[in-house]
Amino acid sequence: MTDREVATDGGAVAESGEPASASGGSALSRLRERDDFVVVASAAALIVFPFLLVDVLGIVGDVIGLSIGGYTGLPSLVLIYGIIVIGFNLLLGYTGLLSFGHAAFFGSAAYSAALFSQVVPSPLLMVVVGTLVATLLAWPIGFVSIRRSGVYFAVLTLTFGQALYFYALGPGSWLTNGDNGFSNIEADGLFLGALPFDAPLTPLPFLDSYTVMYGFAAVSMLVAVWVGNRIINSPYGLIFEALGENEERVEFVGLNVFRYKLMAFVISAVFAGVGGALFVIHEQYIHPTTGLYWIQSGDFVIMTVLGGTGGLVGPVFGAFVFEYVANVVSGVSLPAIGSIGSLWRFVLGAVFVTIVWVFPRGIYGAGEDLVAMLTDRSGGEGGGDTAAADGGERE
Amino acid sequence: MTLLRTDGLTKQFGGLVAVDDVSFQVDRGETRAVIGPNGAGKSTLINCITGALEPTAGSVEFDENDITNLSPHETVQTGISKSFQTASIFPGMTVRENVEIAALAAEHGSFEFNFLKRLSGFSAVHETADQMMSAVGLLGDDDTEAGSLPYGDKRRLEIAIALASEPELLLMDEPTAGMSPDETADTVDLVERLQEELGLTILIVEHDMEIIFRIADRILVLNRGQVIADGTPEEVQESERVQEAYLGGVEL
Ligand SMILES: Nc1ncnc2c1ncn2[C@@H]1O[C@H](COP(=O)(O)OP(=O)(O)OP(=O)(O)O)[C@@H](O)[C@H]1O
Ligand SMILES: [Mg+2]
Numbered sequence: 001m002t003d004r005e006v007a008t009d010g011g012a013v014a015e016s017g018e019p020a021s022a023s024g025g026s027a028l029s030r031l032r033e034r035d036d037f038v039v040v041a042s043a044a045a046l047i048v049f050p051f052l053l054v055d056v057l058g059i060v061g062d063v064i065g066l067s068i069g070g071y072t073g074l075p076s077l078v079l080i081y082g083i084i085v086i087g088f089n090l091l092l093g094y095t096g097l098l099s100f101g102h103a104a105f106f107g108s109a110a111y112s113a114a115l116f117s118q119v120v121p122s123p124l125l126m127v128v129v130g131t132l133v134a135t136l137l138a139w140p141i142g143f144v145s146i147r148r149s150g151v152y153f154a155v156l157t158l159t160f161g162q163a164l165y166f167y168a169l170g171p172g173s174w175l176t177n178g179d180n181g182f183s184n185i186e187a188d189g190l191f192l193g194a195l196p197f198d199a200p201l202t203p204l205p206f207l208d209s210y211t212v213m214y215g216f217a218a219v220s221m222l223v224a225v226w227v228g229n230r231i232i233n234s235p236y237g238l239i240f241e242a243l244g245e246n247e248e249r250v251e252f253v254g255l256n257v258f259r260y261k262l263m264a265f266v267i268s269a270v271f272a273g274v275g276g277a278l279f280v281i282h283e284q285y286i287h288p289t290t291g292l293y294w295i296q297s298g299d300f301v302i303m304t305v306l307g308g309t310g311g312l313v314g315p316v317f318g319a320f321v322f323e324y325v326a327n328v329v330s331g332v333s334l335p336a337i338g339s340i341g342s343l344w345r346f347v348l349g350a351v352f353v354t355i356v357w358v359f360p361r362g363i364y365g366a367g368e369d370l371v372a373m374l375t376d377r378s379g380g381e382g383g384g385d386t387a388a389a390d391g392g393e394r395e
Numbered sequence: 396m397t398l399l400r401t402d403g404l405t406k407q408f409g410g411l412v413a414v415d416d417v418s419f420q421v422d423r424g425e426t427r428a429v430i431g432p433n434g435a436g437k438s439t440l441i442n443c444i445t446g447a448l449e450p451t452a453g454s455v456e457f458d459e460n461d462i463t464n465l466s467p468h469e470t471v472q473t474g475i476s477k478s479f480q481t482a483s484i485f486p487g488m489t490v491r492e493n494v495e496i497a498a499l500a501a502e503h504g505s506f507e508f509n510f511l512k513r514l515s516g517f518s519a520v521h522e523t524a525d526q527m528m529s530a531v532g533l534l535g536d537d538d539t540e541a542g543s544l545p546y547g548d549k550r551r552l553e554i555a556i557a558l559a560s561e562p563e564l565l566l567m568d569e570p571t572a573g574m575s576p577d578e579t580a581d582t583v584d585l586v587e588r589l590q591e592e593l594g595l596t597i598l599i600v601e602h603d604m605e606i607i608f609r610i611a612d613r614i615l616v617l618n619r620g621q622v623i624a625d626g627t628p629e630e631v632q633e634s635e636r637v638q639e640a641y642l643g644g645v646e647l
Contacts, residue, residue: 227511235499235517236510242496245485252445252483254471254500254560263510 035226042225042313046218050075050209053324066332072209073282074327078320079217080278083224085303085315087271090231092301093309095264096244097146100297101157104141104164105134105269107291109276111168114182114286115175121186121193123216127277134273135266142265146258149247158294165292181287185280190216197281213282220278224271228312231267240264272300306352308362317363325351398423398596399444399475399564404453406439406620413439415620416453421564426590426597428607431617432640437600438480440617441566444598445477446470457564468505476562480569480600482549484556486542490533491524493541493552497559498523523559530592531555531585547578554585558593565589567599571606579603586610608632616640 050070058069084106091097109130116129145156168176176182189196190212197213231237239260242250251257280286290296299322307318330344340347359366399421406414414436421427429437442448444455446467454463457473465473476497485493498520503509514520528534531551536544541552550570557565570586571579583606589595590610601607607614607628614631616624624634631637 230511230513233514234510234512235503235507235514238492238496238499238514241488242485242492245487246483249479249483249485249556250496251467252447252471252477252479253497253556254468254476254505255496256468256505259506267510 035229038229038312039222039226042222043218046079046221049078050214051207053078054209055206066334068328068332070209070324070328072211073213074323075209076211076214076217076282077279077327078316078323079214079221080275080282081300081303081319081323082313082316083221083278084272084275085300085307085319086224086228086312087268087275088300089304089307089309089312089315090228090240090271091264091268092304093314094232094237094240094244095261097261097264098154098301099145099157099265099268100154100294100301101141101145101159101161102268102272102300103292103294103296104157104161105138105272106276106279106296106300107164107168107286107288108137109134109273110280110286110291111176111182113277114185114280117186118184123187123190123197123281126187126281127220127274130277130280131270131273134269134276138266138269139262142262142269146261146265158297161292161297162294165288165294168288168292176288179288181285183285185284185286187281188284217278217282220274224274225313228271232312236260236263236267302348302352306355306362308359308364308366310361310365310368314362314364317367321351321355321363322348396423397421398458399598400456401440401444402454402456404440404443404455405451406436406443406448407451412620414443414450414617417617417620417622418453419615419622419625421596421598422613423563423596424594425612426586426599426610428611428614429598429600429617430602430604430607430614434619435617436620437617438568439620441477441568441598441600444470444566445475468500471500471560471562472505474561474563475566476557476560476564477566477568478554478557478570480572482546482553484541484549484552486540488541489537490528490539490541490544490552491537494524494527494555494559495520497556498527498561501559501561523561527555527559530558530589547574547581550574550578550582551585554582554589558589562595564596564598567597567601569600569602571601571603579606583610 053070053075054072055069061068084102088099088102091099112133113126113130117126141157141160145153145160148156169178172178187193189199195212197211197216199212200208201210201212201215232240239250239255243257243260243264247257250260276291303318303322304315305318306321307316308314325344325348329347330340330342333339355363355366359369361368397420400419402418404414404417405412417440429440431437439448443450446462446465446469450463454461456462457475460473462470462473462475485496495514499514499517501523502517502520525534528537531554533548533551533555536548541549544552554567554570567586571582574582586597586599587610590597599611611628613626614624614628615622616631616634616637618636618640623636623640624631626634
């Protein structure tokens with residue numbers, strides 16, 4: 001994953017370290033265009049993430065007497081959803097298409113990966129097969145849905161998603177095991193089970209959240225970030241954003257709007273497919289409600305908007321907050337109120353409203369504003385606002 | 396030499412015939428004007444040429460190819476681009492990005508599978524963008540968010556986007572609408588300069604007669620969808636039907 005590999009994707013284009021026009025962008029945004037920088041920065045974050053979430057928060061929780069630390073499997077789950085919403089944001093944040101049916105791709109990948117594990121119990125191949133199925137499914141669904149825009153597009157995707165849900169629950173039970181859920185997944189480790197997913201990555205007993213599963217999810221996340229970063233710095237990044245801003249004009253500069261929207265749709269489905277396959281590997285179980293129900297589709301939207309649609313990785317923060325509330329806050333027992341339990345959706349709602357109200361550009365946008373403020377104060381010139389508004393992802 | 400030719404072009408909206416059997420030609424290198432009272436069908440005519448509207452009857456030929464049934468992006472790819480009557484830009488993107496997207500479409504066609512290829516490596520795109528931004532005098536503003544430009548600059552950006560498509564024929568629908576007299580003068584100078592520098596053929600819809608008579612080589616006059624005159628500014632000025640159509644309207 002270095003700059004060198006660039007030559008393989010097109011050949012003719014000469015790569016130079018410096019963008020062709022030196023006039024645009026800050027040093028920071030130019031850094032962000034560099035794949036190696038983005039991947040290394042993400043890797044650093046992924047290395048400390050479980051430690052902060054599970055170990056540090058766990059200790060803080062012990063001190064204050066509330067169980068606010070994450071459990072061992074949570075970091076992986078956050079990354080899995082994170083991968084999905086990175087792709088979802090290419091569709092929602094950049095291209096401006098709101099899909100309410102992405103559970104279709106998540107769930108179909110999860111089920112096909114689960115089924116494939118019966119034949120070959122290889123997690124890597126499960127991801128490949130799951131992603132392939134999701135991608136194949138995305139072409140016809142996208143082809144039909146993208147002919148309509150706005151609410152009609154959203155409802156069409158929702159309809160397709162729900163059709164799959166009811167199929168998995170009823171007529172497709174012979175494949176999916178219907179309402180009982182699908183649990184005999186045959187892959188519980190890498191290298192034919194030689195490296196079990198719950199095996200620790202470090203000999204240190206307290207870092208038990210660093211499992212083989214986490215490593216698998218983290219590497220997948222790095223690949224997702226790398227690919228995502230390449231996409232937003234490619235012609236597609238510019239075109240997707242332009243589509244979100246003024247579709248008619250894109251058509252009138254001579255670009256095939258339909259095909260680019262379809263590509264945005266399919267690319268986002270690829271990410272959802274990777275996530276779906278990883279999900280079933282992680283959970284060792286899939287049910288129509290977690291896999292295909294429209295609420296799952298809605299949750300992708302919530303995570304993305306919560307995290308912020310302005311940049312590539314913003315939605316990952318949304319996935320984190322979402323899963324943290326769903327899995328940790330729900331287990332917190334408050335002195336006066338008692339256990340939060342299934343009230344976690346109210347907590348999430350409150351968090352969502354607060355963040356979207358105070359920081360309309362989500363958690364990531366708030367972070368960007370903060371950085372812009374700090375750099376402005378330390379002698380940097382103005383213009384921080386413009387750079388922040390377009391996500392600063394391109395030069 | 397004829398670059399664009401319409402033959403019996405007709406567009407009906409229900410009972411209303413907005414463009415009625417219009418046949419005319421645009422020669423390579425000329426500045427061709429379309430005038431006519433409000434609702435005469437000027438914008439509709441332009442929209443039938445770009446493919447934004449499907450003509451009810453008739454045909455459009457560009458560079459000896461039939462382009463009647465092409466969609467707008469295909470029409471642009473053949474070499475016709477349009478600057479909009481109201482600036483149609485990408486407000487949240489920088490001026491440079493606005494222009495680059497059109498340059499990109501000119502460079503690599505209407506669709507490519509290049510989503511892993513770096514945009515910064517497309518040097519021809521950046522060069523075209525620089526050239527067009529400097530042609531309209533926006534090169535210094537290339538990092539500005541397009542939405543925050545003053546109105547006149549937005550209109551110039553609109554023209555830069557249309558130019559970055561590297562058209563042979565530029566359609567301009569009222570490029571000076573809503574502009575102050577100063578901005579209008581600037582824009583007219585710009586159009587004249589572009590015509591010379593880029594060897595463009597221009598088809599322009601304009602209300603301001605002074606501008607028309609200054610820049611147009613030939614004028615097509617529409618009224619209620621029909622051609623009522625077609626010729627040099629002098630010929631058109633002397634046409635009785637034109638004077639009738641404009642009676643009580645714009646002074647010629
Ligand atoms: N999409 C449409 N549906 C129905 N009628 C339309 C449509 N577009 C234009 N018309 C009608 O067609 C006629 C010609 O309109 P057009 O916009 O082409 O006129 P114009 O010459 O450009 O006028 P203006 O000088 O006001 O821009 C008008 O009567 C208009 O109301
Ligand atoms: Mg008009």
